[in-house]
Amino acid sequence: MKILSVEFIKSCEQPDQFPQDRLPALAFVGRSNVGKSSLINSLLHRKGIARVSRTPGKTQLINFFLVTTDDPKARRFYVVDLPGYGYAKVSKTVRARWQPLIEQYLTGSEGLRGVLLLVDSRGTERQDAEAVDWLLRRELPVLLVATKSDKLTRSERAATLPAMREVFELPGDVDVVAYSSVTHEGRDALWQAIRTMLTAPTG
Numbered sequence: 620m621k622i623l624s625v626e627f628i629k630s631c632e633q634p635d636q637f638p639q640d641r642l643p644a645l646a647f648v649g650r651s652n653v654g655k656s657s658l659i660n661s662l663l664h665r666k667g668i669a670r671v672s673r674t675p676g677k678t679q680l681i682n683f684f685l686v687t688t689d690d691p692k693a694r695r696f697y698v699v700d701l702p703g704y705g706y707a708k709v710s711k712t713v714r715a716r717w718q719p720l721i722e723q724y725l726t727g728s729e730g731l732r733g734v735l736l737l738v739d740s741r742g743t744e745r746q747d748a749e750a751v752d753w754l755l756r757r758e759l760p761v762l763l764v765a766t767k768s769d770k771l772t773r774s775e776r777a778a779t780l781p782a783m784r785e786v787f788e789l790p791g792d793v794d795v796v797a798y799s800s801v802t803h804e805g806r807d808a809l810w811q812a813i814r815t816m817l818t819a820p821t822g
């Protein structure tokens with residue numbers, strides 16, 4: 620599969636700015652600093668299209684990228700980079716604005732075909748479990764991605780995916796993929812999972 624183009628479309632701070640064209644979309648969610656923007660860059664083979672920062676709270680709006688590929692099963696779709704949840708240092712007012720915005724996007728978008736929930740493979744937090752529950756309760760198609768796998772030893776890596784399944788009590792139809800945006804480990808597996816989500820029947 621070849622990526623033909625990646626175009627930044629827009630940043631949204633309120634729901635009436637979300638694209639209305641109902642193109643298929645994939646949302647990337649997870650704790651601040653977990654590696655959402657880095658993973659988008661790695662996945663799309665674009666170094667800096669999504670802004671990355673060592674300081675949590677970098678992504679503050681909902682950013683839409685339009686991707687086209689030569690794959691008939693994933694020809695044109697949005698990649699949606701969301702602000703992270705659970706970052707204490709972002710002011711309460713800012714977080715109070717993000718939370719409903721994120722929730723409105725996730726619950727009100729007709730084109731949304733999958734939610735990629737990123738968790739740090741070195742350790743999960745209560746908020747990750749809450750996010751898993753929140754998404755599953757709404758019957759959103761979820762894919763769990765364990766990020767920064769390059770930071771684990773080989774044996775730790777082998778233990779990660781079963782451990783994630785257990786911690787979150789994931790139902791059998793939820794996939795888990797390990798990913799490193801440094802080595803790009805997991806890129807092929809993630810693309811495979813994405814194609815499945817984009818072609819799954821909706822409704």
Ligand SMILES: Nc1nc2c(ncn2[C@@H]2O[C@H](COP(=O)(O)OP(=O)(O)OP(=O)(O)O)[C@@H](O)[C@H]2O)c(=O)[nH]1
Nearest residue numbers: 651652653654655656657671672676677678703800
């Ligand atoms: N070693 C390693 N570092 C990573 C990886 N992915 C991201 N990072 C680093 O983690 C930090 C946060 O990455 P971002 O991609 O900005 O994280 P984010 O989830 O988009 O963060 P917010 O936008 O603040 O919610 C940066 O310093 C990245 O370089 C990875 O796979 N491996």
Ligand SMILES: [Mg+2]
Nearest residue numbers: 655656677678
């Ligand atoms: Mg980000």
